[in-house]
Amino acid sequence: MAAKEHLQEQIRQLPHRPGVYKYFDDEGIIYVGKAIDLRKRVSSYFTKQDHNKKTQQLVKNIKRIEFTIVDSESDAFLLENNLIKQHQPKYNILLKDGKTYPYLLLTNERFPRLIPTRNKRPGDGRYYGPYANLTAMNVLLEMIRMLYPLRTCTYNLSPENVAAGKFKVCLEYHLGNCKGPCEAKEDEETYQQYIHQIRQILNGDLRLPKQYFREKMTQAAQEMQYEQAHQFKLKLDRLDDFQAKSTIVNASLSNIDVFSIASNEKLAFINYLKVMNGSIILTQSVEVQKKLDEPDDEILAPMIMQMREEFESQSKEILTNVPVPDLPLPGVAIAQPQIGDKRKLLELSIKNVLYLRKEKESMTDRSKDLNEVRIMETAKKDLRLKELPKHIECFDNSNFQGDNPVAAMVCFRNAKPSKKDYRHFHIKTVVGPNDFDSMYEIVTRRYRRLLDEGASLPQLIVVDGGKGQLGMGVKALKDLGIWGQIPIIGIAKRLEEIYVPNDPLPLYIDKKSETLRLIQRMRDEAHRFGITFHRSRRDAATLKTELTDVKGLGPITADKLLTKYKSVKKIKELSEADLTAEIGKAKARVLLDYFSQEATPE
Known part of the structure; x- marks a missing residue:
């Protein structure tokens, strides 16, 4: 009781200001939350009567409260997000860490290489990604290597080393996959043209590479170099094929992030689509375990921040299927479109997230069914039964x-x-x-x-x-x-x-x-x-016996009272007028005298 009084005193001291609050049990932080008004938000945990069981359990475990005042709701959001990542309280949803996603690294060497990696090290070059789908990343990497003769060796191709003849061309040169910059067979200016176009492709823009190959094809044809023109035509077709495999939304839609969420009692499912130049260049779906039956907007808001950071999004427009609180993203517009191409794009994301939820729930049901069948089959075998004990x-x-x-x-x-x-x-x-x-x-x-x-x-x-x-x-x-x-x-x-x-x-x-x-x-x-x-x-018999033991009160009267009031305690609480209305004045007086004698100490 003293502990609860201490908490109430802490709550009374909270300011009516935006900030972040932390709940502690005996071992440490168990929950972190944000609020526009700290006192109102924290007090609601202790005054509302309609909390779900998880929140009720959280409140029971709170032993101490700490808070931090900030200037705005956006600042509170950022601080809450950082504290959750740092402490991972057991009653908060845990935000995923995307460090294990693969990237494509375009190195900052004299003749850059394009290599897949899972480790980001500052200074190595420009990282593209992370890629949610490893297969999609490998398809992209393979296409770029088929389009452009990039080197794959790790030689230090400085002008001095190349001029000194330190290196010899390898098998990749003889296969036509590399033009041999290690022996100065490839000039740096042409190579940088490749790199510039590769950057455009990695950014989701295929217009420049397509224009380049189209011009080369036309030029070769005019010069009657038909075999070379055919090679450029194949590369152009490959780009067209790659683009066709991307979902074309609308060429006028450029640099948009789309988020949708659907949830059930235990999990929330989130889908993210990244749109560049009218095409979806990245899609990712995740599931989040709910801890306190959080509403969808409270789950989606931090996940938007987390996934934009993981996938290095710089888009100035975000589409969502539920309104989210103001995010600390200056200059970024957040909307829930109801009509038009943006609505169709959002519906595509919603379709993805609903499919993920249905698939997960179906897998859970199948898992339960398989578990039950396994138990029954084991019982049939162990007990030597002829049929499954359903x-x-x-x-x-x-x-x-x-x-x-x-x-x-x-x-x-x-x-x-x-x-x-x-x-x-x-x-x-x-x-x-x-x-x-x-x-x-x-x-x-x-x-x-x-x-x-x-x-x-x-x-x-x-x-x-x-x-x-x-x-x-x-x-x-x-x-x-x-x-x-x-x-x-x-x-x-x-x-x-x-x-x-x-x-x-x-x-x-x-x-x-x-x-x-x-x-x-x-x-x-x-x-x-x-x-x-x-x-x-037994209890019913005991109650009935207690009433029938009262002299002047028969079993019919006892049954009547117990049927209506269920317990002797409730009968004792009746007034004389109520008892008289139920069983008559004489019997009511007998029963009241009995209760009075029972309550009198000897």
């Missing part, structure tokens, strides 16, 4: 001795609880505590009813108990004429042993087996279900 029923009455004897049956379908099929039983034919006869009664009643109704029978019956209870279950099936139609086993509590009919020795099942875990889970569920029922009956 429907199993488990009985328990061993702990309901004495007054109010009851029993319970739980049903599992496809290795999962089917609670609508659970059943309680009042023991009717057995006098006194007798687990064996009680087991016979409930198994008989259960399957006589299923037979009368023409309902399907389970593929396996489990009874909670050893050879004695199992024997009575077998007797019940024999008396019903269905012995041999349903396999039945017993599980003994002491050593968790599995017994089968007509075998004095227990069946050995590995203690770590999924079969044993399934049977134990069913036994424990039946026990829980039965105990709950037993307690409710």
